[in-house]
Amino acid sequence: MMSQKELEKLAYEYQVLQAQAQLLAQNLExxxxxxxxxxxxxxxLENLKKxxxxxxxxxxxxxxxSFLKGVIVDKNNxxxxxxxxxxxxxNIDDAIAFLEERIREYDEAIRKTQEALAxxxxxxxxxxxxxxxxxxxQAMSFSVKK
Known part of the structure; x- marks a missing residue:
């Protein structure tokens, strides 16, 4: 009954792949x-500059x-x-540039994760x-044996 073993192997492979896909989907989120x-x-920060x-x-x-009222004592850094x-x-401009680079890194990681998930x-x-x-x-071979 080789095909039963093949079916079990495929079912296991399916479960492993599904679990990996679920982890990738969570990572993407x-x-x-x-x-x-x-x-x-x-x-x-961009709005603070204005x-x-x-x-x-x-x-x-x-x-x-909940919030407290506060005052920004240094709006330049x-x-x-x-x-x-x-x-x-x-300084604000360097901070914005740094954050833009982080966003680009996230975009790349998101792209790679989406590709891996697909x-x-x-x-x-x-x-x-x-x-x-x-x-x-299997179903066809059972019906033929009658």
Whole structure:
């Protein structure tokens, strides 16, 4: 009964590919969320450059949808995360350029992840098709044996 073993192997391969695709899809979602966050920071800094007041008032989020009123004491510099828990102070233009580069890196990672996901989904489809063909062959061989 070789075809039963082949079918079991295909079913296992299908499950493995599905699990890999699910992980990639989750990774893609995280990449998109992180990119959106960096984009928001960049836009915030770009808008801050347009503010004419020397010490503009802002709302500082403190959690649970609550805020405190605050004042920006230095609107020419920003402290940006550079990864691994480190942050550096940069002037606004350098901070924006740094964030634009991060966005480009996210775009590249998102593109590669989408390609890998499409490739995996194609493999999943091929395995499913093989399994279906094998099942049809089995069904035909059973009906012939009567």
């Amino acid at each position: 995280l990449l998109n969320l992180a990119r959106a966050e960096v984009q928001t920071v960049k836009e915030t 503010v004419e007041e020397e010490r503009p008032e802002i709302l500082v989020p403190i959690g649970a949808g 920003a402290i940006v995360s550079v990864g691994s828990g480190y942050a550096v102070e940069k 490739e995996l989904e194609k493999k999943v489809g091929e395995v499913a098709k093989k399994a279906q063909e094998l099942q049809q062959k």
